[in-house]
Amino acid sequence: MAGVNPMLAGVLAISCCYSLYLAVAQTTDPTEVNALRAIRNSLVDPMGNLHTWNSGDPCTSYWVGIVCNSSANDHYLHVQELFLLNLNLSGYLAHELGLLSHLKILDVMWNNISGSIPKEIGNITSLELLLLSGNQLSGSLPAELGYLSNLKRMQIDQNHISASIPESFASLNRVVHLHMNNNSLSGQIPQELSRLKCLLHLLLDNNNLSGFLPSELSKLPILQILQLDNNNFSGNTIPDSYVNMTELRKLRLRNCSLQGRMPDLSMIPQLTYIDLSWNQLEGSIPANKLSDNMTTIDLSNNFLGGSIPSNLTSLPSLQRLSLENNILSGPVPAFIWRNTSLSGNKTLILNFQNNSLTEFSDVLNLPANVTVLLFGNKICANGSQASKFKLCQPQIIPLEFGNSTNSDEYRDSCPTNLGNEYNQSSPILGSCVFPVGVGFRLKSPGFSYFHTYEDDFKLSLPFRAYQLHIDSYAWEEGPRLRMSLKIYPNNSKPFNDMEIQGIEEKFRMWQITLPSIFGPYELLSLRSPVQDSPTANRVTKLAAAGIVLGAVTGAIVMSVVITVFIMRKLSRNQVSKRHSGQTSPIKIDGVKWFSFEEMALATNNFSSSNQIGEGGYGQVYKGILVDGTHAAIKRARQGSLQGSKEFLTEIMLLSRLHHRNLVTLIGYCDEECEQMLIYEFMPNGTLRDHLSAGSKAAMNFSRRLQIAAGSARGILYLHTEANPPIFHRDIKTSNILLDSKFAAKVADFGLSKLAPIPDAEGTAPDDVLTAVKGTPGYLDPEYFRTNILSDTSDVYSLGVVFLELVTGMLPISNGKNIVREVNHACQSGKMFSMIDSRMDSYSMECVKKFMSLARKCCRDEMKMRPSMSEVVRELEVIWEMNSESDTDTNTDTTTSHSFSLNSVLHDPVTTSSFHITTKPYIRFDDNSGETPTSLNPVRCLPIRR
Structure with missing residues (x-):
């Protein structure tokens, strides 16, 4: 290794040798071995599921439910996961659990374990998941559990735990899920829980909680579910501040002995589910418009009066509206199902039983999939139309x-x-x-x-x-x-x-x-x-081999880490992170950092009117930055254990990738529990938007081909020009964005994986063994079967995108897979029956070539697919043939701007994998505004010289 500091080389050699020695010599930490034996002695195992715990070393002798890892600080293996789900165990939890100091996951759910929760668990500061649900645990909650500074999920529901919730739980500043429902907890809900800035779900239903509802809970910034059913907050009201929970999706306060007026929940923009039934609420139902996302409204068994407000007639996602057993009067609003989507198998239940309603004028217009219950109202006088149509019979809606x-x-x-x-x-x-x-x-x-x-x-x-x-x-x-x-x-x-x-x-x-x-x-x-x-819970020999392999791999990785650390120190490390607490953001040189306040200002406080998309990661908002730049702001959804890793991966990758067909990262926000990525704004949205049936205008074949070429160029850059090369792993139409000129830009690098690094001789494997990640319908089948990822895995996903471009179909719809459907149609001689009917002008021969390329990309076997450079070259050929055809027949009538072959295929960053001809490129403009009435010729015309 020319140019390497001799001292550095020596350090690397020593660390590598020492690491390999540790890899083959490691055994489980003796303290943890003794702790596991004590845990085993405290449990009753009638089915013999823990028979492997009787001998040998826990980490290397196949002890059921034990997952270990090595530590850089000593030469021992340490227990990282204790997974004893649903093994019919009884007995009690030993205090020695607290000695498993490296434990990240403790899962003993769905057994019959009794006794109390050991306070020593609070010593395991590495713990991320505490899962004790579905046992017979009793006693109080140890205040020491509040010391678990890394805890992300606590599930202790369905036990017999009593006493109050410790105030120390307010120190669980990373907790996302608190599930303590179905116990016997009593006392006041601590208002200090409002400090849990990462809390997503708070489930405290079916306990004996009392006192008042803390108004401070409205300060929880990302809370999505607040579920407090079947407690006793007698004589108290619902705090007005709860309407400020802008991220709340579900509010359940059923049977809580609450009084007063119903709050105006129209101010909660994301709300989908309300249950305030079986209380003593009075007054009228607020008349302001509720969220379009609303599926369920249950206000039954209260003292609500007045009329049914008309705002309940404009909820497109509504499934159930329960207003029975109140004192409502007046008519049922006309066509209360007016704006509700009732297509397909959707149903709507409207339960108005036992009120004082006087009129229902839409009996004859009642859709078949809408059920209206009117028993116990004045409407149901003898001989009324409602009675004739059997709407006045007392009914209980059966469970689905x-x-x-x-x-x-x-x-x-x-x-x-x-x-x-x-x-x-x-x-x-x-x-x-x-x-x-x-x-x-x-x-x-x-x-x-x-x-x-x-x-x-x-x-x-x-x-x-x-x-x-x-x-x-x-x-x-x-x-x-x-x-x-x-x-x-x-x-x-x-x-x-x-x-x-x-x-x-x-x-x-x-x-x-x-x-x-x-x-x-x-x-x-x-x-x-x-x-x-x-x-x-079985641990196979393969898992044991994985431990040994993991130890060896860990040794090698440790050597690499040392190398990287020293090299970065020598080259002035560009990535730093402040260590002043959980609320401190990461700092990455060369990428602009934004505060949460700046993002809130840019998006009008994340107004629903600014939202332009949503996916598994969270919401995307259009925003205007302080300097006037239009940006797309991707706000990560809380609750995913993988979120931080994917967030950092995308920042690190995009900060050093620069290509006209890759989305540009403007900056990021990482403050407290908020993680946002700020990209250049793409006015034409995602490719999926334009292929959906609801798109305003269909794209012609030339534009679809232009998008295919741009997408392929972006991925080719990742595979051949990025250093080191990158496998995207999540190519799909919703991750291909379109700018004002419909140029394609590949986005979302959260799942991306670095390609294997060449060895000293300059060679590298073509693939890498890794966990399967991606989107169903786009996943490479060989990668899914073998966990082996290669550059052709991206080729497969792009092939599915090509099939979507030419057919307009979804990858998976009603159990049908687009690859299988297209292959079957082509083999049956019915290829053109698959073409998107809205693509009304195209050359059949060009489309046939494009379809053939897409099918090659989607072959099951990796080695049978073309490389990305071959895909790009083939697209160049199809583009030139199609452009020549378009020039002769003047069919590109949907393009509102000029674009050229060179503008799509030539790239100033890299042109090494493109053959650009020396003849003048073809340029065509569309100013006619006319719509073609006939198809192009059935063959591509020869290229002019």
């Missing part, structure tokens, strides 16, 4: 449930001795496999009827549509939604150990990010396709 639609005839076709099942949705005939079974529950969903959101839920999980099957679902008390899921292999081969562990990890580590409408979720059980072992 769903069962599997798989036919028994298919199940019978599989061998029964192995427990195999037929996956009816699989594209592979005769697919008899053993699925992974998952017991899953939505703890506080923001809707009343799941069938409307079932497709959205499936798309949110990181599995292909034909892999995921909802065997059944049913509402439970809460209301909570319990599901039985089955996850089938991607092909006819059974899952291997690595695939099973990957699936298990996604659920038990909360790596799945659901849209906010689904609320928090929890894992109830896991049934793996492996016999004679505890289903969710």
